Amino acid sequence: MFLIIRWAGRTGLIAAFGALAACSSLQSSDSFLGVITPYRIEVVQGNVVTREMAAAVRPGMSRTQVRDILGSPLLTDIFHADRWDYMFTIRRQGAEPQRRRVTAYFDGEQLARVEADELPSEQEFVDSIDTFKRRGDPPKLALTEEQLKALPPPAPRPAEEAPRAAPARTYPPLEPSGG
Known part of the structure; x- marks a missing residue:
């Protein structure tokens, strides 16, 4: 009897480890048996800074002007009060993950310089996260001469x-008339 319980315990332990291994392998793959794709949450963190936005920022601008163009920095450090860090990451299902960094350095209240990773234009950024890409030419919305x-x-x-006359009133006017 003791041997049967001991054997069942080992079998159960092996089955539990097998199930755990299967769960971890399912979580790391993009689909289950190549058919079912689990929903993945879109994670966006930080500020999108495009090439056009970075080009609009010039040395000598005030902190307020920089904030108006680039937005509030993701990271400000009390030990580095002359530095603002803009980080941006996005993980979207069907699109490549993206990560960018822009750092603005100040001299007092004036912008001294900006260091940035390679930034996309606004249209390039939109195209990179567009998971509903259209195929083929867009439909033509104009008719030809023959059509x-x-x-x-x-x-x-x-x-x-002819304009119709106003209907006769059946209620007294709201304002007293003349006198």
Whole structure:
């Protein structure tokens, strides 16, 4: 009897380890059996800083002007009061993860310089996170001359009627009249 319980305990322990190993391998893959793809949360952290935004920032600008263009920095450090760090990361299902860093250095209240990773333009950034890419040419919204000629002529408009008189009032006016 003791041997049976001991054997069942070992079998259960092996089954539990096998299940744990299977769970960890499922979490690391993008799909289950190549069919089911789990939902992944879109994680966006920090400020998007594009090439156009970085080009608008010039040395000599005040901290307020820099904040107006780039937004509030993700990191300000009391030990480095002359430095603002802008970090940006995004993980979106169906798109490559992105990570960028921009650092603004100040001399007092004036911007001294900006250091940045390679920044995309606004359109390049939008294209990189667009997971609903359209295929083929966009549909044409204009008719050709032949298609315009093939359309039926517009229906004639009814003759415009004379303006109607206002309906007679059945209630007293809101404001007293004259005197």
